[in-house]
Amino acid sequence: MLLRRSWSLWAALTTCLVVFFYRRRATESVPTNPLIEYINPTSTNDKEFDWAKRPLNFPLQNIIHLPNRTVLPLPRIQYAFKPNYGAAAEENERRREMVKSSFIRTWEGYKNRAWLKDELRPISGASVNGLGGWAATLVDSLDTLWIMDLKVDFAQAVGTVEEIDFTRSEEEEVNVFETTIRHLGGLLAARDLCGETTEEEHWKEVLTEKAVELGSFLYAAFDTPNRMPITRWKWKNARDGKFQEAYTAVLLAEIGSMSVEFTRLSQLTGNPKFYDAIQRVTNRLEKAQELTSLPGLWPVVVSPMEEDFGDNMAFSIGAMADSTYEYLLKEYIMLGGRSMQYREMYNYAMDTAREHLFFRPRTISSIDILISGNRNVLSGTSGVLDPVGQHLSCFAGGMLAIGFKVFDRPDDLDIARKLLDGCLWAYRSMPTGIMPEIFHLTPCPDPENCAWVAEPHSEDPKNFPEFFDIEDKRYILRPEAIESLFVLYRITGDETLRDEAWKIFEAIEEHTKTESGNAALSDVTRIPAPMDDSMETFWTGETLKYFYLIFSAPDLISLDEWVFNTEAHPLKRS
Template sequence: MRTLLLAVLFAMLPSAFAQQKADVPTPMTAAQKQQMADEVRRQFLLAWNGYRQYAWGHDELHPISHKPEDWYKVPLLMTPVDALDTMLVMGLDRQADEARRLIDTKLNFNQDIYVKDFEITIRLLGGLMSSYEMTGDKRLLALADELGTRMLPMFNSPTGMPYEYVNLRTGAVKGANSNPAEVGSLLLEYGTLAKLTGKQIYYKKAKRAVMELYRRRSRKTGLVGDGINVETGMWTGTSAGIRGGIDSYYEYLLKCAILFHDKDCQRMWDESKASNAKYLADQRPDGLWYGQANMNTGKRTTTDYGALDAFYPAVLALSGDVEDAARLQASSYAMWNFAGVEPDTFDYAKHKITDPAYPLRPEIIESTYYLYHYTGDAKYLAMGQTYFNALMKYCRTDVGFAALANVETKQKDDHMESFFFAETLKYMYLLFAPPSTLDFNSIVFNTEAHPLRRDMKVAAPK
């Protein structure tokens, strides 16, 4: 009976998805949108106050057990740095000033620890620079410059592509097996640091890494795989897609073209977008999806789509392809509604959840915000309400919001990563807040949603 019921439900999915696309929500008034923005702000304060009470000075808060967590043997203030520009965007000046004082006085990078270059770059370096640009606090820029200097040895591989880990005190490196996202998602931050400090070495090192990665793409398909050795330059994984491990590499090609007027990045994005559309896009009766293919042959391998893939509509919209962005976003939204919260991975061909976790990811909300910015269509506000209501119903705790171990059972997981403050709640707030809250056309968001100003240029290296 269960098998028969599931078969009937799957048969209904295309028409159900079509109905979702056909629904025309009632437009929200300015007052209603402001009410939603204010509610998102209140929930941010709930989570921030929980962090402040139970995890102050540490990296993160466990929102169920009320215990602090640090990534390494010493805290690097992940949550305060990641959350600071969100507080500034929301007008939480008192909380922002307190967080900034903590960062200014307590954040110390002179530590004998190996840190993951990608995460430290997008969260800490990106957060410090965006907050500096918003406040003018020179201590934040000094910390960013110090961090950048300590991270530079990661690029000292034979290919110029970064190792996965670098020791902040000694400059020692380790982790030769990396992936396109970690290799190719550094130029926004190091390019901005070059702009702010005048030290062009930051731009040149990160730009070389992107170029070395791109030139190793498949000559036949234009695709990249999901694993590469930065010492040999050889691919260790040949599964191409837009999912985690590759995702932000494509995002940064386009955004670096915009932020730095970099013609190489624009060319690499244009060619990559075309390859992705040819080999990864998968038009099905229930909508447009993006799956995986062998990077060398272009042959489809798997039909997985998930929470991390849901960033791609935002990038398509930013590139000017709003039509395909909207089609893919409709599929992301259908994936969310399949169990009431999006899973980390969903097999769209089988209509089956293959990884049921929800770590409070922001990407689907990010794409909703971009599409609402470009179209003004009220359906994207309705999508945002759906996400917010689910967060409130399934993830909220007395001191914050918990990830879900399983979106089908709604079992909570005692984690609230710093990106929940930096991305998930920021994009949710901006979706409903007045456009004047943050001038979309004057900034570029890094992959952690830290806004970087577009009003200065950095010349591409010769």
């Protein structure tokens, strides 16, 4: 029982530690160091500060450039689809229009009630900031507007983006990771989608200018003694030339998941500094990869200030770690296969994950599925499996399927499908038809002989006999399961995956729909499911986009031409 809950307990303690550390660091005085030259900007007026011209406290002695060696073309990723005619095509077009209608209702709610705010409260109609105050839902939805052919709204949104000041934030502290994946990724994707007409060229110029403005702002978070970024960044310290350094405890996902966006910015501008910034992080991760307690994987909490990426006991590819692994694969594709470093790191990580994290749970039907769990490792041991299921981990099926194609890993497609099937099983197991955020299952002692055996459960065994516990019963409009459905469909051509996606969409609409949007649920095990007055930007930025694309023609944002960042923003492959 203790081991089954150990991840949740550890995660809570870790969160407290990280929050305490961030707050403690904010109260410490600037150290006296005669070797450090402090900057006194000519102006500290937020709106007049030019981050691109800001002198560095710690100037680079050399800069890492984008790799330029020639390689053979990458393998084809998408299935060789044939034209889809007849009743099936008509049905998928109907489904796609239903998804589009849901987006339009949400977009109109945001425009009318929360314009220029970060998020809409979908029940009360109120608005809220918390993601920099830079109209996060608007920026996160730019490419969705384009993909859904809502060009009038797209033009209005781009005009509004032109007026957003990305040189300052109303927040004292900026989450560099979230800003990178939502805002910078959103700007870059919208820019890449624009065509060649005069109007579209203008939009492209605007979006490029704003991406550079925001990228220059974020780049200052890397201006530390060892060039490791400050992930929860008090940006005014950098503006005012104060000493800053990376923290001693940060989440792996927040430091390891900015490569795709910064690389694309360097590719578009020709300025190597953005790529240099993230490549230094990758190099440090590579050095630590075989030295951790579970070689191949990094713990979910690392220390960039001390450049210690291995001294922790908890490992996962779910919450707090997920996109770091995803970006190894996607950065390799973004670089056109020009860096074997990312290929080798990805293969090492997935080999370890397959051996130590993926498990088959006991189910009444003995269905052959996999769940991506966590592992707690004590010194000198291979650790103990924590058989936890997380909605966040459902991205792994899609990741492994792309890796199967790009890196010629023949066994990974079967594993990818079983991981997806595990998430679909969790959706079907709830009365709402919607998967909960976090739950625990009973792993099979032998994956080849996994007969159902009833065991004592903390949940009501009458209602959820297969679930040892459902610790977090929420659904916060997450996209990860839909993402993997979309990717597996595009790779295998399996039409049944579209049907599975439609069942989930109908369940989500039934239980989350409000007048002006869709609301998170606090308990998917109950009907009616209680709603929370919350709608994350990824509802329009990711979830609805993936639903729309799975019912669209396969050449709309082909995986052979685009790379999706972890916020579902498609970036053009070089």
